[in-house]
Every structure is written in structure tokens, then in C-alpha cells.
Amino acid sequence: MNAAPTGKSGAAGDGLNDGSREPTVDREAWESVIGLEIHVQLSTQTKMFCGCTVTFGDPPNTHVCPVCLGHPGVLPVCNERAIEYATRIALALDCRIAERTVFHRKNYFYPDLPKAYQISQYDQPLGLGGHLDVELEDGSRFTVGITRAHMEEDAGKLVHAGGASGRIDGADYSLVDFNRGGIPLVEIVTEPDLRTPDQARVFLVQLRSLLQQLGVSDVNMEEGSLRCDANVSIRRPGDPFGTKTELKNMNSFRFLQRGLEAEIERQIDTLEAGETVVQQTVHFDPASGAVSALRSKEEAHDYRYFPEPDLTPIELDAEYVERVRESLPELPAARKERLMEQYSLPAKDAAALAGNKPLGDYFEELAAASGDARTAANWVLGDLSAYLNTSGVEVADCPVKVAPLAELLGLVDDGTLSGKMAKEVFETMASTGKDAKTIVAEEGLGQISDLGELETIVVRIVAANPGPAEEFRQGREKVLGFFVGQVMKETQGQANPQIVNDLLRKQLGASGV
Amino acid sequence: MSAAGGGAALDVTTLTAYRCRELLARGDVSATELTRAYLDRIAAVDEQVQAFLRVDESGAMAAAAAVDAKPRSGRQPWEGVPIGLKDIFCVKGVETTCASRILKDYIPPYDATIIAKLRTAGLIFLGKLNMDEFAMGSSTENSAFHTTRNPWDFDRVPGGSSGGSAACVAASEAPWALGTDTGGSIRQPASLCGVVGLRPTYGAVSRYGVIAFASSLDQVGTLTRDVRDAAALLDLIAGRDAMDCTSTGLSEPAGTPGRADLRGLRFGVIEEYMGEACRSGVREVFDAAVDSISALGGVCEVVSLPSVERGVAAYYLIAASEAGSNLARFDGVRYGHRTEHSEDLYEMYVRTRSEGFGPEVKRRIMIGAYALSAGYYDAYYAQAQRARTLIIQDFARAFERFDFLISPTSPTVAFEIGERAADPLAMYLSDLCTVPVSLAALPGISIPAGFSAGLPVGFQIIGPHFSERGLLNVAYALEQSLDVNTVAPLAETAG
Amino acid sequence: MISRQEVEHVARLTRLRFDEDELCRLQAELGRIIDWVEQLAGLDLSGLEPTSHAASLKNVLRADEPVAGLSQEEAVANGPDVEQGQFVVPRIG
Known part of the structure; x- marks a missing residue:
């Protein structure tokens, strides 16, 4: 069986479609319309507008400077690598790269926003009008339009203290840490092209693998380097769009799907009850599975955008854009096609390998080292993925490297190990770090292929069981299985089954004459 | 003047920075003696002038002692020369307030x-000089702490916003000082206090660490007794800075101006500034200076720049919009004043900011937010920026015909x-x-041109972008020809 | 002209508060200033690009290289209320 290759958070929909919906409302009569806003933290060394290092999990306010703390008098200077990474993303999403792009100030007060404005992009974003082709697990495809991809800076982190819940509502006060403040972000906004929570999840999974292959982000949803908000509304098919709500910050693929399902359900219930959907921001609580409106005593948003006078405009000429385009790695869609062609892999396997860059790289190295692509694919998508999923280990940290695994595959190929034994050896390799030959030698695992040794055993066992031997000679083929079992028991499963079969037939036939 | 020791106090009233440098280089005075002399002068006159917000006596004396500890041969040219700093510049470890309660105690x-x-x-560094709060004002009356007096007449304002810097040089409390100029905040107080004020081309000097008022207009500049000091101080501060991506530095150093005549140069007299706004006493001094230019061989002709009359309105919209955003960071979270009463975040913000900012700052924050708010952006902010483009084009056309443009610096003394505190509009028209000139990002200098009823009148010379070297040479030639007294006749009350 | 409602909206946006007298005075002052800047509305500026940046520079960027910042102690030294190396803000709701 091929395990899902997308890592521990990629496991699809456990317990999602549990059929617990009320029967009275006709949910099929409603269509949902979903657009996503995805924030991608770029994996640059330093922040967007200052030289502070980009880190995660360090003590608060230890990666800050006057610039990212918004001290009086400071000025931003733009990180050239952030521009390059953002260009990569925009190109990979087939966006048009603006010839001239300008930063704007988005003005609002919040404690995690040190300057009380976020440097972002407004009417002149870096990338406009792209798309991403997405393939569902059943092989069907759909296209999601990308409205825009723009650059901005991240906010700091708030921890709500006091009160019971650790949530903003019950907190007595909050603590602000600016380590995250100023980390470069790319915001990707999709068209409202998604129609189901499942589509939204699959889109995000495939966008994540694309970003991963681009090498521009850690794309870790738990750590917040990939974040997703959703705009969602419902309508009767064919009707104009309904009123949308904004579903905030779902920090896993599963929560995205569950949050959308809960919000769509809430909207259907609202409309079916004859009420109207209010345009608002809603929060998904993974613990309860419920959605609730965020309390808002804020005025209507009036961000007073204006061009950031402290930064120069960015003009990317065609030559630069071409250079970045040429530096793009092979993207998942292209890689899938190539894997199918080059290794004759089935579409599903090729898609799984193309969708996970490290795993795909592992596969190609293993195929080259072992010379048997099909077997390599089965191992990588089977035992290796299963091990990675259960242990939570990343491909890069996998204790079983390509060369030792190729050696293991060679032992199967030359008949030293059976497939079943090889699986056990793999487990041992993963847990001990020893190579296959060492394990085989230490545990005496090699298959007994020595004809003389096996012949002695076969002769003895046939002699000891005259009854079944006679039955076989009468034509009862099934009895052969009994003899094979006896030999395997004797050899503790290490006998080469093909040789045992041949020897038994020979012996049983011989003694009958 | 006897500079050398023997217990006789050093008279600093007529010293330029160049003269200080000479005295130090020759060993006529030590850095400690020179610094002490200025500190004494401050102690003697600042009670009346009130140019300083904070005098850093111990810091200055320690720095002077460190200079004296070095052999003279190992020193740099300006080592040991004192300077006054507008309180808008961040100095590590030294309280910097921008003359606002909201930054009181900010280090x-x-x-x-x-x-x-x-x-x-x-x-x-002798200390921090008074200014209009966040550089918003033309009189230094908007300081949260006190009003600086004009050394030529204590009942009058020194101008602003760099009023403390101009007054301190006019009162000989420092040989020179740094200020900032957003819409005239160096040139106007220089004019009113009878000193030389230089605003360089936008980008010539780094703005990093200069507390922002209006980012696309702010420039650091100099207030000095004479033009040569202005050139020297400009060369000390100019240069591209990696921390300010809008900075470019000068295309060539200002050097030491020495031009003796103005032959071959064409000067455009900006017609729009010669009308009724220009008070009679100012007009006469200006006309006399124009005659001097002609006498030096320069050719003066009237030129019309029709867009400049709209300049002040465009300026106030742009400056207020940028200022409102720049001043949003004063929110009581990371530094500065925080209200004592803050039951929730919104209350904390509102009380902190309402307690911390003065009325003029609040007024401009409000105008700026209004001009940028949904529905008004195109009518106000974008329109003001288009007017700015028009002004830039008018100046560019004028510089096709003229090497320099000239006008009074201020329509009045x-x-x-x-007098104008109750009327924001009258103040803006100062x-x-x-x-x-600020909107067009051009360099401009105000030099003392004479007096009207005993009060100084400034003369403004405007050059093309990055023409500082030529501009300062022209200003020098005119300064030598006019030979105006820059020492305010004020009595020492203490010391 | 600027309405009382607009003045109140902008005051909220900018986190400023004025008492009744100040509000009246401010409404009048802002009204006068806005009337005065209306002179710009009379200019035909169509076809002119707005000048949003004072210098005609572009692409001034910085290499992605770390620069030493502040220690935690320095970072919070000016903070009016600090706890465990973080800035404290009152209840947000």
C-alpha cells in the first residue's frame, strides 16, 4: 500500500465525512464558493526590511533591532533575496510580473504591529493573474485562478495571559514578542474558484508542495510559516455570490477542511432558517469543532494606504525575470509527467512522488542506485513512507539512506532475502542504523539456498511423512503446501521457497517410482 | 580677542567652527577649554534664549577630555569642535524627545x-536643542517644553521648527548646529535669527535616526554663522547610507567655498514671491541684495513659477498624510509615554496619544488621516502629489534658463x-x-541679507539637484559682498 | 467643510480623543484648512503622474546578510510595562 506522501499533516479527512448531518436540510441544494488567502513566510536569512535573523522558537525579543521594533527615526531597506523568492513564487504560479512594483503603508493600530502600519503592497503588487492546476485524489483536475501574489512584512506575536482560555477573549492582558515581526511574507490570493472544502484542502496541499520545491519557505503550518485564511460564501448554483465571511488562521490542512465544513454548515443553517449571513470574521476552534464570530468593536476598516516614501519602487526588467525563471526547479506538474515517462510509473505513484520534493529526490536516487525504478517506487511510497509517517521523521533525517536501501533491494534481487524478510531488515536498519548485510549476517537471516543442505532436510521430512506423501502422489497438489510449511518450520523461514518447491516435487515424485 | 589661556575666559561670541578648528589645531585652546567656554556661554544666556532642551555637560566634557588625551598630530580636522543638535536626532543613550511629551524619557x-x-x-555634542513638537511649526512655540526666544528680540519667535538650532548659533551658544528642514524648518529660522541655514538636496544626507515628520520631504541640514562652515558641516554629514535607501550622498563634496564674483551666472527672481505677501522691509533688503548680485557680475531676471502659489496647500496635505502615519508608532507599547489609566487596549491607545501629543500635532494627524481616508484619497492626497509633479516641472523649466533662483526666505521678519499661535493658516503661510523648494527636493540656502527694523532678513538661493558646491560658492560670494553682522547683541545675565 | 461625524471617525482612526470644546474648535479649524486646500481641486492636473517618491531612485536593496541587533534587555529597556522580556499591553477585547 502506498502511504500518503505529504507528511503527518497530510493525512486526509480522518472522521470527516462521518454522516452526522441532520437529515432535514437539503445541503446538496447549496453550493459553496471559497477563495483562499495564503501567507507564506519566506526562508530568507534575514527579515524583510532589516538585518535581524529569521528564526522560530527562540526567547522573545532576541531577534529584534530598532528597525523591526519601530523605533523613532528608523527606516526600512528591502531584502533582495525576498524579492527574488517572491518572484519565484509569482512565476511558479504563472503570474504576470509587474514591471514596476511599489510598497504601500497599510495603517492600523495593533500591538503586534510596531510602526502601526504594515509595509505591504496595494494596487501595484509583484505578481498578478496566475493560476495553479490541481489534481484531486481521484485523478480529476481543476484550475484555481491566482488573483495576485504580493510582498509584505509579518507582524509580531501576541500571547494572551491571565484568564482561563489563553484566548484573546478571556485574557487580562497580552505579551508582545517581535522576533517574528518583519519576517518577509508573500501573500497569495486566489480567485473564488474552489467549490468544496476538500478542493480547498487539496489545493493547499499542492500549493504547499509547490512552495517546498521552490525552496522559498519552510511551509510548516504548525510553526506558522504557511498560514491560510478563507473567504467563504454559499449560494444556490447559478445564483450570484452570497455574502462572504472570513475564516481565520487554520493551522493545518485538516483544520482548513473542518473549519470550512463547519462554516458552510453554519451559513446553510442560517439561510435555511430565513436569516442572513453577516459579513464578518469567524474563528474556528479545533477543540470544539465550532466556528464563532470574532468579537469586534472596531470601526470599519479604513487602512489609508499610501505609497511608502521610505522605500524605492522596484522595477524588475525582463532579463532579471528570465534569470529567476531559469533558476526555478522542476515543478510538481512537470516532474509528474517526467516520472511517468522516464520510469514508467503509474500516474498515482508519479503524482505522489512529484508532490513531495524530498521524497521524489530520494526515489530518483534510489532508482538510479538500484537500477529498478518500479521496485524503488514501491519501497519509497510503501515501507519508507510508512516509516516516515509513523515516526514523524523528515526525509532528510531518515536514518536509512539511499545507498544502504539500494543494497537491501539488491539482496532481494539476488535471492538472499525474501520480500518479507527485507521488510524486517528495513525496520532494523531504521532503528539501529546498521546496514543490511550486517543485519543479515548478525541475525543469520540469509535464505538457505544451499541445495545440499535443503535436500537433506527435504528427504528427511518426506520420509517422516509417508501418508501425505502418498496423498500427493495420488494427485492432491495441495499437500505440497504442507511439506513446504514443514521445511520452512525446520529452517525458521529462511529457506528459498522456489528451491524448496523444486526439491519437494523432485523428491515426492522420485520416491513414488 | 585673546584666545590663549592665562585664566582669561575665551570669548566665543564671534567664533565660527573654522576658527575653533584653527585655535585647536594651533594649540591656542584645548578641547576642554573650548567646550567649557561654550558651556559657560550657555549658562550665561540660555536662561533668556532657551534654545536648549537639555545640555549634556558631563558628556561634552568627557568627550572633550578624550580629544585632549590624543596628540594633536593624531587628530582629525574637526576633532574637539562643539556642536548643538536639534532634539530630533537619535543619540544612543541620550534622551531624545522631539520636543514632545510622548517621547519624554525616551533613550x-x-x-x-x-x-x-x-x-x-x-x-x-553640547546638548539637545528645542524645536516645534515633531518639527511641526514655524515658531518653536509648539514645543511641549518651552518657547525659544529670538536672540535679536526676546519677545519674538526664532522661527521653526529648528528654532533652537538657529537661536543657539545666533546667541553663540554653539559655533554651529544641526537641524532638519521639511518645508523650511532650517531656512526660515535661519532667516529670522540672522544665521546661515542650508537645506541640501533630498537624499544628500541620511535620514536614518532622524525622527520622521514627512518622509518624502525631511532633510538634515546645517545652521552656521557663515557659508564656509555650512559647506564644512555638510561635507561631514553627507553621503549615501546603507540604512537609508533614499539617500544618495552628494555628487561632489562642497569643499571650501571661495568664489569672489558671480560673472556668467543667471539668477531668476521668483515673481510669485514679490507680491503683497512680501512685507515692505523685507522687500527692500531683498532688492539691495539683488543689486549686490548684479554688482558682482550676475544677471538677475524675473521668472514666473505659477505653481508655487499652490505649493503650501499641496505641502500641508502631503506632509500631514505622511506625518499621521509616521506618528502612529507612538502608541505606548514599546517606548515613550503611556497613560496611567488603561483598562483596555483601545483606552490605552487613545489616552496615551491624547495626553502625549500637543494640539498642532493632533491637528496635522487628523488632516493627514482625513486626506488619506477612503473616499478622499484622490481628491486630496493624490491631487496634492500631482500638484507636486507640476511644481517639480516648473522648477525644471526655470533651471533651463537660470543657474539659480532667488527669493526672500520668509515674507516677514x-x-x-x-501673534500667529491661534491661527494655523497664518502660521502655515510663513x-x-x-x-x-522642499516639494521639488531641491537644495536651498538662506543667508543673512540685512535688517528690517533691527530684525534679520534672510535671502534664499535655490539650486538644481545636487548643485550644493556651486550653490555654496554663490552664497559665499554674496555673503562676502553683503558683510552682514551675525552676532546678536545680547547681554549675558549669568556666569 | 468637514462634518462632525467625519471628525469623530478620523479621531477614532488615529486613536485621538477630544472633549466637546476641542471637537467644535477642531471641526472649524479642519474645515478652514480643508477649504483652503480645496484650491488644489481647481487645478487641471490630469495627465500628471503623482510624485510619491522624492528622488527618482529604484531597486535600492540590501543583501540578505544578518546584522547584529539588540539584546532582549536593550530591546525592552524603554518599555513602559515589561514582563519576561516582552511588552505588556492591556486587555485587547
Whole structure:
């Protein structure tokens, strides 16, 4: 069986479609319309507008400077690598790269926003009008339009203290840490092209693998380097769009799907009850599975955008854009096609390998080292993925490297190990770090292929069981299985089954004459 | 003047920075003696002038002692020369308030780039000078702490916003000082106090560490007794800075101006500033200076720049919009004033900011937010920026015909304290002649041209972008020809 | 002209509060200033690009290289209310 290759958070929909919906409302009569806003933290060394290092999990306010703390008098200077990474993303999403792009100030007060404005992009974003082709697990495809991809800076982190819940509502006060403040972000906004929570999840999974292959982000949803908000509304098919709500910050693929399902359900219930959907921001609580409106005593948003006078405009000429385009790695869609062609892999396997860059790289190295692509694919998508999923280990940290695994595959190929034994050896390799030959030698695992040794055993066992031997000679083929079992028991499963079969037939036939 | 020791106090009233440098280089005075002399002068006159917000006596004396500890041969040219700093520059470890209650007790954790440059050059920082709160004003009456007086007449304003810097040089409390000019905040107080004020081309000097008022207009500049000091101080602070991506530095150093005549140069007299706004006494001094230019061989002709009359309105919209955003960071979270009563975040913000900012700052924050708010952006902010483009084009056309443009710096001499405080519009019009130059990002200098009823009148010369070297040479030639007294006749009351 | 409602909206946006007298005075002052800047509305500026940046520079960027910042102690030294190396803000709701 091929395990899902997308890592521990990629496991699809456990317990999602549990059929617990009320029967009275006709949910099929409603269509949902979903657009996503995805924030991608770029994996640059330093922040967007200052030289502070980009880190995660360090003590608060230890990666800050006057610039990212918004001290009086400071000025931003733009990180050239952030521009390059953002260009990569925009190109990979087939966006048009603006010839001239300008930063704007988005003005609002919040404690995690040190300057009380976020440097972002407004009417002149870096990338406009792209798309991403997405393939569902059943092989069907759909296209999601990308409205825009723009650059901005991240906010700091708030921890709500006091009160019971650790949530903003019950907190007595909050603590602000600016380590995250100023980390470069790319915001990707999709068209409202998604129609189901499942589509939204699959889109995000495939966008994540694309970003991963681009090498521009850690794309870790738990750590917040990939974040997703959703705009969602419902309508009767064919009707104009309904009123949308904004579903905030779902920090896993599963929560995205569950949050959308809960919000769509809430909207259907609202409309079916004859009420109207209010345009608002809603929060998904993974613990309860419920959605609730965020309390808002804020005025209507009036961000007073204006061009950031402290930064120069960015003009990317065609030559630069071409250079970045040429530096793009092979993207998942292209890689899938190539894997199918080059290794004759089935579409599903090729898609799984193309969708996970490290795993795909592992596969190609293993195929080259072992010379048997099909077997390599089965191992990588089977035992290796299963091990990675259960242990939570990343491909890069996998204790079983390509060369030792190729050696293991060679032992199967030359008949030293059976497939079943090889699986056990793999487990041992993963847990001990020893190579296959060492394990085989230490545990005496090699298959007994020595004809003389096996012949002695076969002769003895046939002699000891005259009854079944006679039955076989009468034509009862099934009895052969009994003899094979006896030999395997004797050899503790290490006998080469093909040789045992041949020897038994020979012996049983011989003694009958 | 006897500079050398023997217990006789050093008379600093007529010293230029160049003269200080000479005295130090010859060993006629030590850095400690020179610094002490200025501190004594401050102690003697600042009770009346009130140019300083904070005098850093111990810091200055320690820095002077460190200079004296070095052999003279190992020193840099300006090492040991004192300077006064507008309170808008961040100095690491030294309280910096921008004359606002909201920044009271704020200690910057870093040096502004120009401060670091002056530190490296060995200048002695005497202290922080008064200004209009966040540089918003033309009289220094908007300081949250006190009003600075014009050294020529204590009942009158020194101009603003760099009023403390101009007054301190006019009162000989420092040989020179740094200020900032957004719409005229160096040139106008220089004019009113009878000193030389230079606003360089936008981008010539780094803005990093200069507390922002209006980012696309702010420039650091100099207030000095004469043009040569202005050139020297400009060369000390100018340069491209990696921390300010809008900075470019000068295309060539200003050097030491020495031009003796103005032959071959064409000067355009800006017609729009010659009308009724220009008070009669100012007009006469201006006309006399124009005659001097002609006498030096320069050719003066009237030129019309029709857009400049709209300049002040465009300026106030742009400056207020940028200022409102720049001043949003004063929110009581990371530094500065925080209200005592803050049951929730919104209350904390509102009380902190309402307690911390003065009325003029609040007024401009409100105008700025209004001009940028949904529905008004195109009518106000975008329209003002288009007017700015028009002004830039008018100046560019004028510089096709003229090498330099000239006008009075201010339509009036120093006005009385309180005279315009109640009327924001009248105050804004004080900047009529200086604002368009800022909008066009051009360099401009105000030099003392004479007096009207005993009060100084400034003369503004405007050059093309990055023409500082030529501009300062022209200003020098005119200064030598006019030979105006820059020492305010004020009595020492203490010391 | 600027309405009382607009003045109140902008005050909220900018986190400023004025008492009744100040509000009246401010409404009048802002009204006068806005009337005065209306002179710009009379200019035909169509076809002119707005100048949003004072210098005609572009692409001034910085290499992605770390620069030493502040220690935690320095970072919070000016904070009016600090706990465990973080800035404290009152209840947000």
C-alpha cells in the first residue's frame, strides 16, 4: 500500500465525512464558493526590511533591532533575496510580473504591529493573474485562478495571559514578542474558484508542495510559516455570490477542511432558517469543532494606504525575470509527467512522488542506485513512507539512506532475502542504523539456498511423512503446501521457497517410482 | 580677542567652527577649554534664549577630555569642535524627545547615521536643542517644553521648527548646529535669527535616526554663522547610507567655498514671491541684495513659477498624510509615554496619544488621516502629489534658463510670540517661499541679507539637484559682498 | 467643510480623543484648512503622474546578510510595562 506522501499533516479527512448531518436540510441544494488567502513566510536569512535573523522558537525579543521594533527615526531597506523568492513564487504560479512594483503603508493600530502600519503592497503588487492546476485524489483536475501574489512584512506575536482560555477573549492582558515581526511574507490570493472544502484542502496541499520545491519557505503550518485564511460564501448554483465571511488562521490542512465544513454548515443553517449571513470574521476552534464570530468593536476598516516614501519602487526588467525563471526547479506538474515517462510509473505513484520534493529526490536516487525504478517506487511510497509517517521523521533525517536501501533491494534481487524478510531488515536498519548485510549476517537471516543442505532436510521430512506423501502422489497438489510449511518450520523461514518447491516435487515424485 | 589661556575666559561670541578648528589645531585652546567656554556661554544666556532642551555637560566634557588625551598630530580636522543638535536626532543613550511629551524619557538604543559620523569625526555634542513638537511649526512655540526666544528680540519667535538650532548659533551658544528642514524648518529660522541655514538636496544626507515628520520631504541640514562652515558641516554629514535607501550622498563634496564674483551666472527672481505677501522691509533688503548680485557680475531676471502659489496647500496635505502615519508608532507599547489609566487596549491607545501629543500635532494627524481616508484619497492626497509633479516641472523649466533662483526666505521678519499661535493658516503661510523648494527636493540656502527694523532678513538661493558646491560658492560670494553682522547683541545675565 | 461625524471617525482612526470644546474648535479649524486646500481641486492636473517618491531612485536593496541587533534587555529597556522580556499591553477585547 502506498502511504500518503505529504507528511503527518497530510493525512486526509480522518472522521470527516462521518454522516452526522441532520437529515432535514437539503445541503446538496447549496453550493459553496471559497477563495483562499495564503501567507507564506519566506526562508530568507534575514527579515524583510532589516538585518535581524529569521528564526522560530527562540526567547522573545532576541531577534529584534530598532528597525523591526519601530523605533523613532528608523527606516526600512528591502531584502533582495525576498524579492527574488517572491518572484519565484509569482512565476511558479504563472503570474504576470509587474514591471514596476511599489510598497504601500497599510495603517492600523495593533500591538503586534510596531510602526502601526504594515509595509505591504496595494494596487501595484509583484505578481498578478496566475493560476495553479490541481489534481484531486481521484485523478480529476481543476484550475484555481491566482488573483495576485504580493510582498509584505509579518507582524509580531501576541500571547494572551491571565484568564482561563489563553484566548484573546478571556485574557487580562497580552505579551508582545517581535522576533517574528518583519519576517518577509508573500501573500497569495486566489480567485473564488474552489467549490468544496476538500478542493480547498487539496489545493493547499499542492500549493504547499509547490512552495517546498521552490525552496522559498519552510511551509510548516504548525510553526506558522504557511498560514491560510478563507473567504467563504454559499449560494444556490447559478445564483450570484452570497455574502462572504472570513475564516481565520487554520493551522493545518485538516483544520482548513473542518473549519470550512463547519462554516458552510453554519451559513446553510442560517439561510435555511430565513436569516442572513453577516459579513464578518469567524474563528474556528479545533477543540470544539465550532466556528464563532470574532468579537469586534472596531470601526470599519479604513487602512489609508499610501505609497511608502521610505522605500524605492522596484522595477524588475525582463532579463532579471528570465534569470529567476531559469533558476526555478522542476515543478510538481512537470516532474509528474517526467516520472511517468522516464520510469514508467503509474500516474498515482508519479503524482505522489512529484508532490513531495524530498521524497521524489530520494526515489530518483534510489532508482538510479538500484537500477529498478518500479521496485524503488514501491519501497519509497510503501515501507519508507510508512516509516516516515509513523515516526514523524523528515526525509532528510531518515536514518536509512539511499545507498544502504539500494543494497537491501539488491539482496532481494539476488535471492538472499525474501520480500518479507527485507521488510524486517528495513525496520532494523531504521532503528539501529546498521546496514543490511550486517543485519543479515548478525541475525543469520540469509535464505538457505544451499541445495545440499535443503535436500537433506527435504528427504528427511518426506520420509517422516509417508501418508501425505502418498496423498500427493495420488494427485492432491495441495499437500505440497504442507511439506513446504514443514521445511520452512525446520529452517525458521529462511529457506528459498522456489528451491524448496523444486526439491519437494523432485523428491515426492522420485520416491513414488 | 585673546584666545590663549592665562585664566582669561575665551570669548566665543564671534567664533565660527573654522576658527575653533584653527585655535585647536594651533594649540591656542584645548578641547576642554573650548567646550567649557561654550558651556559657560550657555549658562550665561540660555536662561533668556532657551534654545536648549537639555545640555549634556558631563558628556561634552568627557568627550572633550578624550580629544585632549590624543596628540594633536593624531587628530582629525574637526576633532574637539562643539556642536548643538536639534532634539530630533537619535543619540544612543541620550534622551531624545522631539520636543514632545510622548517621547519624554525616551533613550534611543542607537545613533542616527549623521550622529555616528560626527562622533567618528570627533565633534563634541553640547546638548539637545528645542524645536516645534515633531518639527511641526514655524515658531518653536509648539514645543511641549518651552518657547525659544529670538536672540535679536526676546519677545519674538526664532522661527521653526529648528528654532533652537538657529537661536543657539545666533546667541553663540554653539559655533554651529544641526537641524532638519521639511518645508523650511532650517531656512526660515535661519532667516529670522540672522544665521546661515542650508537645506541640501533630498537624499544628500541620511535620514536614518532622524525622527520622521514627512518622509518624502525631511532633510538634515546645517545652521552656521557663515557659508564656509555650512559647506564644512555638510561635507561631514553627507553621503549615501546603507540604512537609508533614499539617500544618495552628494555628487561632489562642497569643499571650501571661495568664489569672489558671480560673472556668467543667471539668477531668476521668483515673481510669485514679490507680491503683497512680501512685507515692505523685507522687500527692500531683498532688492539691495539683488543689486549686490548684479554688482558682482550676475544677471538677475524675473521668472514666473505659477505653481508655487499652490505649493503650501499641496505641502500641508502631503506632509500631514505622511506625518499621521509616521506618528502612529507612538502608541505606548514599546517606548515613550503611556497613560496611567488603561483598562483596555483601545483606552490605552487613545489616552496615551491624547495626553502625549500637543494640539498642532493632533491637528496635522487628523488632516493627514482625513486626506488619506477612503473616499478622499484622490481628491486630496493624490491631487496634492500631482500638484507636486507640476511644481517639480516648473522648477525644471526655470533651471533651463537660470543657474539659480532667488527669493526672500520668509515674507516677514520674526513675528511676536503668540501673534500667529491661534491661527494655523497664518502660521502655515510663513513657509510660502520655502515649501515649494522642499516639494521639488531641491537644495536651498538662506543667508543673512540685512535688517528690517533691527530684525534679520534672510535671502534664499535655490539650486538644481545636487548643485550644493556651486550653490555654496554663490552664497559665499554674496555673503562676502553683503558683510552682514551675525552676532546678536545680547547681554549675558549669568556666569 | 468637514462634518462632525467625519471628525469623530478620523479621531477614532488615529486613536485621538477630544472633549466637546476641542471637537467644535477642531471641526472649524479642519474645515478652514480643508477649504483652503480645496484650491488644489481647481487645478487641471490630469495627465500628471503623482510624485510619491522624492528622488527618482529604484531597486535600492540590501543583501540578505544578518546584522547584529539588540539584546532582549536593550530591546525592552524603554518599555513602559515589561514582563519576561516582552511588552505588556492591556486587555485587547
